[in-house]
Amino acid sequence: MAKDYYKMLGIARNSSKDEIKKAYRKLAHQYHPDKGGDEARFKEISEAYQILSDDQKRSQYDQFGSVFEAAGRGGDQHSGGFQWPGGFRVDFGEQGPNGGGDFDFSDIFEDFLGMGFGGGGRARTHERKGKDIQIDLEIPFEESILSVKKDIELGKLSRCTRCNGSGGEPGSKTKTCATCQGKGNVQKNQRTFLGSFTQVSTCPECLGAGTRPETVCQQCRGKGVEQRVEQLEIFVPRGIRDGEILKITGKGEASLAGGVAGDLYAHVHVLPHKVFRRQGEDIIMQLPIKLSQAILGDSVEVHAIDGAIKLKVPEGTQAGDILKVRGKGAYHPSSYGRGDLLVEVKVEVPRKASRKVKGLAEDLKKEGF
Numbered sequence: 001m002a003k004d005y006y007k008m009l010g011i012a013r014n015s016s017k018d019e020i021k022k023a024y025r026k027l028a029h030q031y032h033p034d035k036g037g038d039e040a041r042f043k044e045i046s047e048a049y050q051i052l053s054d055d056q057k058r059s060q061y062d063q064f065g066s067v068f069e070a071a072g073r074g075g076d077q078h079s080g081g082f083q084w085p086g087g088f089r090v091d092f093g094e095q096g097p098n099g100g101g102d103f104d105f106s107d108i109f110e111d112f113l114g115m116g117f118g119g120g121g122r123a124r125t126h127e128r129k130g131k132d133i134q135i136d137l138e139i140p141f142e143e144s145i146l147s148v149k150k151d152i153e154l155g156k157l158s159r160c161t162r163c164n165g166s167g168g169e170p171g172s173k174t175k176t177c178a179t180c181q182g183k184g185n186v187q188k189n190q191r192t193f194l195g196s197f198t199q200v201s202t203c204p205e206c207l208g209a210g211t212r213p214e215t216v217c218q219q220c221r222g223k224g225v226e227q228r229v230e231q232l233e234i235f236v237p238r239g240i241r242d243g244e245i246l247k248i249t250g251k252g253e254a255s256l257a258g259g260v261a262g263d264l265y266a267h268v269h270v271l272p273h274k275v276f277r278r279q280g281e282d283i284i285m286q287l288p289i290k291l292s293q294a295i296l297g298d299s300v301e302v303h304a305i306d307g308a309i310k311l312k313v314p315e316g317t318q319a320g321d322i323l324k325v326r327g328k329g330a331y332h333p334s335s336y337g338r339g340d341l342l343v344e345v346k347v348e349v350p351r352k353a354s355r356k357v358k359g360l361a362e363d364l365k366k367e368g369f
């Protein structure tokens with residue numbers, strides 16, 4: 001957790017939008033790299049402002065202490081809560097692959113390490129994180145531009161609702177684990193091609209805790225976790241691009257050993273749109289106009305992402321001309337600006353002209369068109 005954006009801007013948590021803006025302007029002026037300021041500090045300030053000046057992000061931040069942070073986000077160079085997919089790193093947790101074989105060398109090695117540090121595997125086991133989950137999240141083009149909350153259902157290993165993860169019936173006392181006598185681990189002699197090892201492994205009964213509840217939770221039968229379908233709400237920030245990954249901390253699988261839950265990684269797939277396509281922060285669309293509109297000019301209505309816009313087609317517009325509507329493109333993730341809507345003009349020539357139109361065209365021809 002995260003950064004205190006209020007502190008970065010030197011303002012109170014209940015500051016008004018105006019106060020936030022003032023504080024940002026003052027600090028941005030002071031730390032601007034072009035004026036010899038501290039660049040890292042400047043980036044912090046900009047990030048803080050970007051979150052706190054946006055009502056939606058600010059309330060999310062106030063509520064959860066962070067805005068959905070980046071997958072594998074390193075440092076603070078990416079503001080806005082997520083990053084481009086380039087630097088993405090998948091963390092499979094520390095459990096590693098556990099095959100079904102009789103002998104797992106890595107297990108032994110780990111347990112030796114555990115013993116070497118005097119932990120006997122016990123402390124480590126307790127910190128074991130739940131598994132991360134990866135999902136694919138399809139988002140219609142419009143929603144990728146304007147931000148959206150996605151409700152999803154996710155079947156996963158979750159903390160038991162009855163015992164809240166303890167594995168004991170509510171109110172049950174605990175007793176020393178009979179399998180490991182409270183040590184949290186069990187020893188086993190193992191012969192391998194390298195010689196004979198004493199293998200110390202985490203107690204399968206108490207998973208390292210050393211204690212068991214006297215009465216086992218009847219819902220999860222003492223495991224503390226259960227397979228359950230959970231409803232999740234994923235907030236997709238505006239301007240998200242196809243291929244980006246959202247990390248939702250703590251929404252992966254519950255930990256078997258009472259540790260923190262894993263994380264959820266949502267791979268975003270922005271679905272193609274019939275009309276719009278994205279190029280950087282700009283949105284491109286085509287606009288068919290009539291020959292007469294191209295020659296005479298006109299005012300037309302265009303259905304942009306945000307709704308209808310009046311667009312002026314200038315006199316003498318050519319096929320292929322781009323009419324630019326400023327600020328109606330996609331939101332830039334690291335600033336609060338938007339790209340433009342680029343309207344590419346197509347001039348429609350009638351496929352079947354009436355006698356009269358042909359006559360008019362003859363006149364045009366005489367005029368040299």
Ligand SMILES: [Zn+2]
Pocket residue numbers: 160161162163164165166167168217218219220221222223224225
């Ligand atoms: Zn339970």
Ligand SMILES: [Zn+2]
Pocket residue numbers: 177178179180181182183184185203204205206207208209210211
């Ligand atoms: Zn035990």
